[in-house]
Amino acid sequence: MRLKIVRITIFGFFCIIAVNLFYTQIIRGQYYYGLSVDNRIRVIPSEGRRGSILDRYGDVLVGNRLSFNVAVIPQDIKESEFLFDYLSEVLKTEKKELLQRFYQKKITPFAPVVIAEDIDKKIAMELEENRFRFPGLYVQETFRRHYPYHGLGAHVLGYVGKISRSRMEKLEEYGYTPKSIVGYLGVEESYDAFLKGEEGGKQIEVDARGRQRRLLSVKEPQRGQDIQLTIDARIQRLAFDILDDKSGTIIVMDLDTGGILGMVSAPAFDPNVLVSSRYAKEAASIFIDEGAPLLNRAIKGLYPPGSVFKTIVSLAGLVTKKIEPSTTYFCKGSYKLGRRRFRCAHVHGTNDLIGAIARSCNVYFYNVGLLLGPEIMNKYARILGLGRLTHIDLPFEEKGSIPSPLQRKMKSNRGWYDGDTLNFSIGQGDVLVTPIQAVRMMANVARGGKEVQPHLIKAIGGREVIQFSTVKNIHIKKKIFETVQKGLRDVVQSERGTAKILNMDGFEISGKTGTAQTAPGKPSHAWFVGYSTQGKKRIAFCIFIEHGGSSYYAVRMTRNFLKKLREEEII
């Protein structure tokens, strides 16, 4: 009956096991014994190379270079004193230090322990030549990340390092191991999944001297995919040189596609320093540097936009029909609200909208701001992309913040006053934007409301990336954009324009200056955000100097920058 069947089946299973045991231990016993006594199986991992990062013309921005490590296999060492004395002399490191590293990292007797990384090529060759004298010594070949442009594209590119625990927990299912190298910051991080290679290895049987006798099995390592960015290395270099020793950022974006042609943030850092333990000291100093070189000011720096915000106020005023292009206000250098005087940079007299934009008259916009009210200004700021992420393909982008009475009440339970509205209308107070948001806003205006998606990626593994994005059209009448565009053009073209030094032959530049006050006692930030529509390439750009003093310096830098771009026939 059934129990009997169960009994027989169980007995059958055990028989199979017993037979197999007999086979393994008796019939093949000697063979396995041999393998175990001599510990003849070795596993040699081989790295999958990480993909390179190229600029739009194929120039290598990030590549891999051959690097050598010194490793020791504990089991194979015959005379350790002799070995370590020699190594200490050749590597010019204290023997104590080498021994410490050895004991710290040792796991099993047959796994190589790396005791020195990224050694000089000549030293590597010398060690390799002398290996026969020191059983147990191995020179390992690996790849190390190499950034030929050093600090030039540091923020766009990022750097690589060992995976952290938090990343590991999230990514374990995708094949990452605790030894994986992953990207940090920049596109190294956002495209890590494509860039990373897959580890391979081989299982070999070795003889008594550790030489390969037989290949048991092999798994080929996979190379990561190369990615190509929209960045133009020439623009990066020019921008980097022009920023020089100042803090700030320069962004250049293709007006028609949204591709980022150049993005530099200063102060910067050299990623090469972060990928090799040879430069541990310099690496440490980067992290504690007060200037925050790791911060990508283009997407993470939050600054008050100052007069650049007047673009928004103009649009809002026209759309809501609170003002018309011909509306005028009189500026006598200041505006009185209650008992306080809100200042304007100059005495501007009477101006219409275009004139007010060109001359950047605060008083005009104080008036418009009061007409609109903070909620409306908030609404249109957000419609134009301020206070929202641009979803550019870089990690750690900041959203910024646009104030409103409701938000203020919820956050700190304070009231909103007309004075706040005045500050709001000239882009001060609690308004905080990132430079990339400013560029996007300006580009949207230049394109008559057709939104554009800022991005860095051009191709992955040789295949062009087609942008699928959720950008749409902004529902504001074309005529309104045209009016504001005219104002922005007058900033440069008109005699009274605040950026008239940009009115150069052969160029058609529009934009808005901004001098944003920060903390009392500190110099203001300098902005120029604009676009150029004449020449080889149509671009939108932003030149921002942290604590630059006045927008004049940003404008001047813009002029030099654009001239250089024209000289090199880039635009």
Next chain:
Amino acid sequence: MHKNLARLIWIFTAFIILIGLIALYSASYHNVRVSNRIFYDQLGCAVSGLLLMFFLSRIDCRKFYDMAYIFYWITIGMLIMVLVTGRHALGAQRWLSIGGFSFQPSELAKFTLILALGRYFSERRPALTFSFVDFKYVLWSDLIVPFSMTLLPMVLIFKQPDLGTALLFFGIFIVMLFVSGLEYHYLIGFFTLCASFGPFAWHILKPYQKDRLLVFLNPNIDPLGAGYTIIQSKIAIGSGKLFGKGWLSGTQNQLNFLPERHTDFIFSVIGEEWGLLGAICLLICYMVLIYCGLKISEQIKDKFGMQVAIGIVAIFTLQVVINVGMVLGLCPVVGLTLPFVSYGRSSYMIFIVMMGFLLSLSRRRTIF
């Protein structure tokens, strides 16, 4: 009869426990991954376990019958809690912490499922007779309902993720279903249905689980990971030959070639250090316990007792066979422990409980 059986169970359980402790001591001796502490943990389990076994053997097994469904639902609740709040270790959420104690509800679920299925089957057809009943009724109550009872913990465990234990539950169900007396045509139809689910089931598996099955078929495709472990395990066992290398002298194991030797691969420690003789010896001990279980199930007239005894026999067999199979490269690595030998408190104690139950059964009179 029963006195002899009980004696056999006591002797051989104690013997296995002893072998287990000796093997575990060796496995934790030079281990870089775990400390000696696990040996003392297991020792504590052994002592308290034997005591527990004694107390359980004195309890009337009818009490288990009464509480069967309550235990079942409590365990289900715990399994759900594990998914929601469980502690992460080795990439899996399997442990639950209550008052400083952490344990694996999935181990508990093994026994409570057997109890629940046992009670259910015994209620459906209280006598081992085969009477004519309506097809749909049989299909529902004798097949679908018990399968759902099994499926519930199976799915919860599978999500932890713990493939091995989930499949074990399926195995338990098949055996208990077989023994419950369900007509052959239902059984065949059911198995065919399950077999046809195979390709679909393949897609539910996570990538690393698929890899495990593929590596089992050809260890050479993963020379760095699982393929390496299997080869090392075979070397370890094979090199033990007839008499083994001696306690604490297993070179493969002492030299850290096998990372999981205190849990899944502990049999390779035994194989290497005690040779074929030691390995066969341990297997014989297991066979004796299984034989006792089978004998009890044959002689007991109470269907509940019979079902649970068979369920216990099934678990033991499956775990031993699959674990040793894993170590020999006959089965894919699915993470089932060797009873009383592998390190693991929850698993240990549940097997103690099962032995205690068998002892309790053996005290019953065979004729009502």
